[in-house]
Amino acid sequence: MIFHYRKPDSQDGSAVHDLIKRCPPLDTNSLYCNLLQCTDFADTSIVAESSVGEIRGFISGYITPKSPDTLFIWQVALDQRCRGKGVALTMLTRLFDRYPKLRCLKTTISPSNKPSQRLFLSFFKQQGMAVEIREHFESDVHLGGDHEDEVLYLGTKPDHSSMGDVKSDTGLHNYKTEDLSK
Numbered sequence: 001m002i003f004h005y006r007k008p009d010s011q012d013g014s015a016v017h018d019l020i021k022r023c024p025p026l027d028t029n030s031l032y033c034n035l036l037q038c039t040d041f042a043d044t045s046i047v048a049e050s051s052v053g054e055i056r057g058f059i060s061g062y063i064t065p066k067s068p069d070t071l072f073i074w075q076v077a078l079d080q081r082c083r084g085k086g087v088a089l090t091m092l093t094r095l096f097d098r099y100p101k102l103r104c105l106k107t108t109i110s111p112s113n114k115p116s117q118r119l120f121l122s123f124f125k126q127q128g129m130a131v132e133i134r135e136h137f138e139s140d141v142h143l144g145g146d147h148e149d150e151v152l153y154l155g156t157k158p159d160h161s162s163m164g165d166v167k168s169d170t171g172l173h174n175y176k177t178e179d180l181s182k
Contacts, residue, residue, distance in 0.1 A: 003048040005094050008038035012047055015055040023077040025113060046095045048087050056082045059091050070104040071096060076116060092123050103157045108150035120153050129155035
């Protein structure tokens, strides 16, 4: 399957909304929210469009106001037919590479979402990033008990300006991680 990777636009809002609805356990947002992601947040989002013009993948994100070197990934949605083919990793890499000054990528992932954990850990390894994993939003404290905990995954590129050409150790700070190879 060949994909065209590009920034989303207002015409993609409905297709993105439908894609997310087909991708449990992702939280569905309003169509209006997805339209805003495709317009106001288009520079920090990406779609994978099939050769026949269907949106098969979508990643939304934003550069955090307090840390302009950090890209936060909000959602990754991928059509079932495209999973396990490297499409999500390609989207994530192309999105991060749009901004050469980025040093960090962060996201939150529910403990049961093993595919997302594998995706982000693969990305961090590919980028040579140090990885920090820690509790971020607790179900009972922050999410009204209606949602699993959200665990923060933070990848940070080594600072070559102070380290010369030393490569980063891509170690994990463990937070209830399990064998993700399954």
